[in-house]
Amino acid sequence: MVRLGSTQNLPSRGDFEESTSSPYVEVVAVIVGVGIDLADVARYRFDERKLAWFARKVYTEVEMEYAMRKRNWPERLAGFFAAKEATRKAFGHAIPWRSVGVAHERYGKPIIELRGVAKPLMRARGLRAIHLTITHTSSVAAAVVILES
Numbered sequence: 001m002v003r004l005g006s007t008q009n010l011p012s013r014g015d016f017e018e019s020t021s022s023p024y025v026e027v028v029a030v031i032v033g034v035g036i037d038l039a040d041v042a043r044y045r046f047d048e049r050k051l052a053w054f055a056r057k058v059y060t061e062v063e064m065e066y067a068m069r070k071r072n073w074p075e076r077l078a079g080f081f082a083a084k085e086a087t088r089k090a091f092g093h094a095i096p097w098r099s100v101g102v103a104h105e106r107y108g109k110p111i112i113e114l115r116g117v118a119k120p121l122m123r124a125r126g127l128r129a130i131h132l133t134i135t136h137t138s139s140v141a142a143a144v145v146i147l148e149s
C-alpha cells in the first residue's frame with residue numbers, strides 16, 4: 001500500500017523496471033520556455049476610437065467579446081495584453097498580437113490559442129502544451145506563460 005503524504009512506502013523506479021507487465025508509462029514533461037509580463041490597467045482604459053483600433057489590431061473577437069461583457073473591462077484587456085507579451089517572451093520572438101488569442105475553459109481557466117501565422121509554432125517547437133495564468137487588480141494585470149514539450 002502506498003500512503004499519501006509519506007515517502008516511506010513509495011515505489012521506487014526499480015520496482016517498475018523489473019516488471020514486464022507494468023502499467024506505468026514514464027511521461028517526461030520538459031519546460032522549454034517561460035514568459036512573464038505586467039500591464040498597467042490605466043493604459044487600457046481606452047476611449048472609443050482607441051478601443052476600435054485595438055479591437056482591429058491587437059485583440060481577437062473572442063477577447064473583445066469576453067472583456068466588454070465585464071464592468072472592469074480595462075483589467076481584462078490589460079490581462080490579455082500581458083498574456084500576449086508573456087507568450088512572446090516564452091517563445092523568444094515577436095508574434096503578431098492577434099495570432100495569440102486568450103480564450104477560457106468552462107470554469108474560467110484562461111488558455112492561449114495560437115492562430116493564423118502562429119499556428120505552426122506548436123508543431124515546429126514540438127510543444128505539448130502552453131500553460132497560462134493571469135491575475136489582475138484595478139491597477140495592474142500580470143500573466144505567466146510556460147511552454148511544455
Ligand SMILES: CC(C)(COP(=O)(O)OP(=O)(O)OC[C@H]1O[C@@H](n2cnc3c(N)ncnc32)[C@H](O)[C@@H]1OP(=O)(O)O)[C@@H](O)C(=O)NCCC(=O)NCCS
Pocket residue numbers: 075076079104106107108109110133134135136137
Ligand atoms: C480563479 C479565482 C481563484 C479568482 O482569483 P481572484 O484572485 O479573484 O482573481 P485574479 O485577478 O487573481 O484572477 C482572475 C483570473 O483568474 C483566471 N481564472 C479564472 N478562473 C480560473 C480557473 N478555474 N482556473 C485557473 N485560472 C482561472 C482568469 O484568467 C481570471 O481573469 P479573467 O476573469 O479576466 O479571465 C476564482 O475565480 C476561482 O477559484 N475560480 C475557480 C472556478 C470557479 O469557481 N469558477 C466560478 C464560475 S463557474
